[in-house]
Every structure is written in structure tokens, then in C-alpha cells.
Amino acid sequence: xxxxxxxxxxxxxxxxxxxxxxxxxxxxxxxxxxxxxxxxxxxxxxxxxxxxxxxxxxxxxxxxxxxxxxxxxxxxxxxxxxxxxxxxxxxxxxxxxxxxxxxxxxxxxxxxxxxxxxxxxxxxxxxxxxxxxxxxxxxxxxxxxxxxxxxxxxxxxxxxxxxxxxxxxxxxxxxxxxxxxxxxxxxxxxxxxxxxxxxxxxxxxxxxxxxxxxxxxxxxxxxxxxxxxxxxxxxxxxxxxxxxxxxxxxxxxxxxxxxxxxxxxxxxxxxxxxxxxxxxxxxxxxxxxxxxxxxxxxxxxxxxxxxxxxxxxxxxxxxxxxxxxxxxxxxxxxxxxxxxxxxxxxxxxxxxxxxxxxxxxxxxxxxxxxxxxxxxxxxxxxxxxxxxxxxxxxxxxxxxxxxxxxxxxxxxxxxxxxxxxxxxxxxx
Amino acid sequence: xxxxxxxxxxxxxxxxxxxxxxxxxxxxxxxxxxxxxxxxxxxxxxxxxxxxxxxxxxxxxxxxxxxxxxxxxxxxxxxxxxxxxxxxxxxxxxxxxxxxxxxxxxxxxxxxxxxxxxxxxxxxxxxxxxxxxxxxxxxxxxxxxxxxxxxxxxxxxxxxxxxxxxxxxxxxxxxxxxxxxxxxxxxxxxxxxxx
Numbered sequence: 001x002x003x004x005x006x007x008x009x010x011x012x013x014x015x016x017x018x019x020x021x022x023x024x025x026x027x028x029x030x031x032x033x034x035x036x037x038x039x040x041x042x043x044x045x046x047x048x049x050x051x052x053x054x055x056x057x058x059x060x061x062x063x064x065x066x067x068x069x070x071x072x073x074x075x076x077x078x079x080x081x082x083x084x085x086x087x088x089x090x091x092x093x094x095x096x097x098x099x100x101x102x103x104x105x106x107x108x109x110x111x112x113x114x115x116x117x118x119x120x121x122x123x124x125x126x127x128x129x130x131x132x133x134x135x136x137x138x139x140x141x142x143x144x145x146x147x148x149x150x151x152x153x154x155x156x157x158x159x160x161x162x163x164x165x166x167x168x169x170x171x172x173x174x175x176x177x178x179x180x181x182x183x184x185x186x187x188x189x190x191x192x193x194x195x196x197x198x199x200x201x202x203x204x205x206x207x208x209x210x211x212x213x214x215x216x217x218x219x220x221x222x223x224x225x226x227x228x229x230x231x232x233x234x235x236x237x238x239x240x241x242x243x244x245x246x247x248x249x250x251x252x253x254x255x256x257x258x259x260x261x262x263x264x265x266x267x268x269x270x271x272x273x274x275x276x277x278x279x280x281x282x283x284x285x286x287x288x289x290x291x292x293x294x295x296x297x298x299x300x301x302x303x304x305x306x307x308x309x310x311x312x313x314x315x316x317x318x319x320x321x322x323x324x325x326x327x328x329x330x331x332x333x334x335x336x337x338x339x340x341x342x343x344x345x346x347x348x349x350x351x352x353x354x355x356x357x358x359x360x361x362x363x364x365x366x367x368x369x370x371x372x373x374x375x376x377x378x379x380x381x382x383x384x385x386x387x388x389x390x391x392x393x394x395x396x397x398x399x400x401x402x403x404x405x406x407x408x409x410x411x412x413x414x415x416x417x418x419x420x421x422x423x424x425x426x427x428x
Numbered sequence: 429x430x431x432x433x434x435x436x437x438x439x440x441x442x443x444x445x446x447x448x449x450x451x452x453x454x455x456x457x458x459x460x461x462x463x464x465x466x467x468x469x470x471x472x473x474x475x476x477x478x479x480x481x482x483x484x485x486x487x488x489x490x491x492x493x494x495x496x497x498x499x500x501x502x503x504x505x506x507x508x509x510x511x512x513x514x515x516x517x518x519x520x521x522x523x524x525x526x527x528x529x530x531x532x533x534x535x536x537x538x539x540x541x542x543x544x545x546x547x548x549x550x551x552x553x554x555x556x557x558x559x560x561x562x563x564x565x566x567x568x569x570x571x572x573x574x575x576x577x578x579x580x581x582x583x584x585x586x587x588x589x590x591x592x593x594x595x596x597x598x599x600x601x602x603x604x605x606x607x608x609x610x611x612x613x614x615x616x617x618x619x620x621x622x623x
Contacts, residue, residue: 091584092619136505143508147579 023049024107024360027062028253031364035250039069039412042365054097054110057083057090061117061363068124069247069412071425073132080125087113087121102325106359114311115152115160116304117363119145123165126172127245131407131416135176142169142185158196159314163189163204164302164370170207171243175403175418183211189301201299203243203374205230233376240395240402242375242383246287246298247409249368251308252277254360260353270331272323273358277312280305282368287408288386291377295386298371305368319359330356367409388413392424461588461616463511471592472519474610479520484596484605485529488568498524498596499567500535507577507590516592520571533567569596569605586616 026049034042043066051059064079090112100108113121122145129137145165152160170185186207193200205224209232212221225231235241257276282305286297330352338345377383379396388408395404398419405418417424451457456466488496500521503513524530534542549558573594580587589611596606 088618089622092622094622096623137510140505140508140510143577143579147508147581151581 023051023055024357027055027058028360028364031062031250031253034365035411039066042066043070054108055361056111057086057113058111058361058363060086061113061121062365064121065124065363065365068128069409069414071131071414071416073128073416076128077125077132080121080128083113084121084125086110087118101322103329104326105355105357106319106322106326107357107361109359111359111361113363114308115314116162116307116311118152119148119160119162119165120363120366122148123162123168126168127407127416130172130175130405130418131420133418133420135172135418138172139176142172145169157314158192159311161192162302162307163192163198164372166192167204167207167301167372168245170211171405174207174211175401175405179211179214182207183215183217186211193301198303199299200228201301201372203299203372204301206232206374235376235402238379239376240379240404242289242291242373242377242392242395243403243405244287244289244298244373244375245405245407246371246373247367247369247407247411248285248287248298248371249282249410251304251362251364251366251368252280252282253364254312254358254362256358256360258356258358270327271353271356272320272327273356274316274319274323275312275358275360277309280309280368284369284371285387285410286371287373287388287410289373289375290384290386291375292381296373296375298373300369301372302370303368304366304370308362308366323356326356367411385415388415390415392417393421397421458614461586461614463507463509463590465515467590467612468512468515469519470612471610472516472523475516475520475592475594475608476523478608479524479594479596479606480527480529482606484569487605495529495531496568497531497533497565498569498571499533501570501572501597503572503594504574507575508579508588509577511575513573513575517571520594531565533565539564566599568599570599571596573608584618584620586618588614588616590614 027046030042030045043063046059046063046066049059060079060083064076064083067073067076067079090110094110097109122141126138126141126145129135129141142165146169149161149165166185166189170182170189173179173182173185186204189204190200190208193204205228208224209221209228209230212224213232221232254275255278256273258271258273260271284300286299289296289298330348334345334348334352337348375383377395379402380394382394383392383406384390385392385408390413392406392415395402398404398417398421401419406424407416415424453465454469458464458466485496488494500517503517505511505513521532525532533539543561546559546561550561571594573592576591576593578587578589578591580589590613592608592610592612594606594608595604597604
């Protein structure tokens, strides 16, 4: 193939990349504006974008979580289930995408989700099923999350190991009366958090103490009791408990770090771009709850700002290797063209610069942190959400069981509960 | 070169079009390795063959002189997949009713709608066509069960083991009169490479 044809082909191939790159930036802009404009408007804007098949997973994950925030639970599940199926199909290595990524752009790979995304899609689905009143559906998803975490466990890093997923699994087992499985999940959450030197939230401490005592694990109970300087509180027959899951803030977007080097020998600029996260500016805020004139706060079990950065750091070596190979290929093409015709060489160089875009795609409408609380209450006692200026009905009005679950996001006044209750889910 | 372009165009066009092929409803088509219609059918066939061949029906006939009345209780899905248990439960119901040896009454979820309709009839239907409340047939047995799975995954290989357990429990004394079990094991190999 003559150099002119190669150049033409290269410029033709670069054009769709520019369009795709625009879509990525558009989604990132929507995500950045989400805290200010809210999920409803963001969803409307997102739906104006037609994603390429390569970006479909990112699109579905974002639309799925926006619908979850907005209590459009069926739509949320439809999107997240589709995303889950595509993620599974993308686990096979693509020859054409790898070739394209090494020669043209990282954006030519399909977005298949980070390790955290792969687990969180099950977690969000589990909560969506639960908030629709389907405990069995939620249980299916936590089993799938468990299977995914086992597959992602490399035994060396904590890639794809989410304490929040383990805690929510434990909660779902506990709601179903499967206390042995619940204890196993809480233990795993504890192990993940201690492995990361993270503070164990009070809700997880309570779960470990209560369940280890209930299941007769005397030594284990004593160890937890000693470590947390607490004992398990005995629940009276007129008492129940709220599990509270709180999504706070919004996770950061990826940005592009461009390194351009001018090579005087070839009269060309070699450009290498890498995705990066800027240092997080997120300041965690808790949901404050009041029961019987006693204030409690939700506490962080998953710092998503940290998890997304860990996921990217683990991939960076591979991305850099591909970027370097790509830069050399483009440099050689540019140099070849420049030797034949300096104008064509300059054009190729420009096209190379323009086509070199970092893959800044991510599930960027996730919360910045996932927080939890377990609030013991009298069965006939209301629960007040101080930050949301809402008072919830007593557990006795919701369920004959002693447990209820509340899902709250800082991005919307919408509340979700299990068991489903119209008074709680109605916007006020 | 032109021939090559033509062939490529043909491949592209054929890849873009939707194709539909009708197959027999009892043919086995495994796409993802997940629970599918074939699994549901195998469970129903196994359970039906077993439940009608056991002595609980004849024992009940001998004791009471009437056909047993069965209600479907909760079939819990404790598996890794979102499985619609209604498909094989409906197959089992159909086979038992058609055998003429067992009667089924509406399940808890079904009967709520029927009771609502009866109340409506009480208000709106002509007196000679009304169905009175309090005339329902009580069930003698309840069908309960669960689906469990064990998943073993290594790399792209998976072993999926399903176990479906159904139990028929006497309403009068909680005796378990029939236990049905079907096990299904699948080895699923996911693609390592895609185009």
C-alpha cells in the first residue's frame, strides 16, 4: 500500500475516534453537572446521546443508576441487567480491539467495566430488587456478586473486593433469616476493611457482634467485643432495626494527561495520553438519623473515590505500554509521510495528535462513598432523617418483621424502603 | 480486489440482518449455559413421572374415598440465577390435573383476585349468577420446594449444578408424603477470544 493510501486510511480511521471521544467528554460533563442539576435532568440529557456499541456498557450503567436514584426500579434493572450481560460477553479477549488499541486508540476497546464496576452492578441490582420488595431477586444478585468477587480475587491485590457488597449480602441474608450466611458475609467485609486498614463502621461492628453471639461463636464474639470495646445489645421483643444504606456525593471523572514530545530529527510531535484522576476534593457527609431523641450517623463502608483510583492504577502499566506502542507506530507513519511530502507529514502528525485520546470512560455516576448504619428502634417508633427533613413511619406500620431497609442518596430527595412503603417512596 | 470487496459487503449485509428459525419447543438450545426452557421441562417431566407413580394418591383415596386437593405454596429460588419457577410448576399442575387423580385449588396469590371478583359479584351480579363466599375447597396437601445451585468457576470454565427439591406436605398433620428431586449439572466454557 502506498504511503498516500496509508495516510488516507489513517485519517479516515481517526474521524470516528474524534466523535467517540466527544461522547466520552459529553458523558463526563453530564456527570460533573449531576450534583447541581439532579438525576432527572441528567437522565434526559444522557438519553440524547447515542452511544456506540463500544460505549454501551458505560451508558447502560450510568442510565441504570440514574433510574435507581429516581426510583424507576424496573428501568434501572433492565439497563443494569443488559450491562451485566455485555460485561460478561466482553471477558473474552478481542483480537481486533487489541490490534486497534495498539495501533490507533485506546477508545477502540469496548468499555467492559472496572473490577469494582463488575461487582457494583450486582450490588445496585440487588438493591433495586430489594427496594421493589423482591428479596429473592436481591439474593440472586448477591450470590452473583460473590461469584464475581471470587473470580476477581487474584490472591495478591484486593482488586474487585468490595466491603459494601459483602455487607449488603450479609444484610440480605439476615433479612431472609439465613444467619450463618450473613455472618460469613460480614466476616468477609471485615476482612477486606482490615486488609485496607480502614475504620470498621459501627453498623458492621454491630452485625459481627450480634451474629457471632447469635450463632454461638463464643471465641469470635469475644474477639470482636474486645476489639470494638463493645458488647452485642440484646434486642427486646418490642424493638426492631433499620438498615440504612446512604449514597453520598458523586465519584470523580477521569481526566486526560497528555505528554507531547517534539522530535527534531523527524520534525514530528510524539503524543502519549493517559487517563488519570485528579486528587479527590470529596468531603464525606453523613446522613443524620434521629430515633428516640438520639442522633446516629451513617459511616463509610466503601470509599468509591479510593476504589476507582486503585482500579485505574492497576491498569496503568498496560495502558502505558499500549500508548507507547501506538505512539511509535504513529511516529513512524508520520515520518514516512513527511519524507515523501512535508505537507502530508504535517497532516498525519495532526491526525495522530487528534486521534490520540485517553480512555476517560468510567461508571462516573456512582456515589463517592457508600455509607451504612444500623439503627435500633422501638417497633412503634418513627425515624427522623435530619438532613432530608423527613420522618419515616414506625417499623410496626411497615412489616410484621423486625427489620426494615432504607436506601437514600444525597443526589435526590427520593427515598426507597424495604418493605416497599408508598408513604416513604412518595416525594415530599 | 473487486471480488473481495463484494464478498466482504455480502458478509457485512448478512451479519446485519435478523434471522429467525423456528424450532421444536422440546429441542435443546443452550446459549449462555444459564437455566433455560430445557431445564424447566426436564424438571417438570421428572417430577410429574415421579409424583404420579408414588402411593400417596392411592393411600389418600383409600383413606378418604376422594381425590386429594393440592395447593401450590412457595417454591423458593435460592440459586445464582433469576429463575421463573412458574414454568415447571405449571407443567406439574397441568399433568396432575389432566391425570384426573388430583385436584388443584388456586394458590395464595391467585385466589386474592378471585375473592375480589366474588365481592364484586356480590355487589353487581344478578342474584342467580352470584357465587357465594365461604364455599371454597380447602387443600389437603401443599406443594413446596426450592432450587439450589452450586457454582464452581475456574477461569473461563464453569460447573453449574442445579438441584430442584419439591415436597408435598399433608395439611392435616404436616406429614411429608412425597419428595421429588431433580439434579442438573452443566459444564459451561466461555469463549476466551472474540473477533
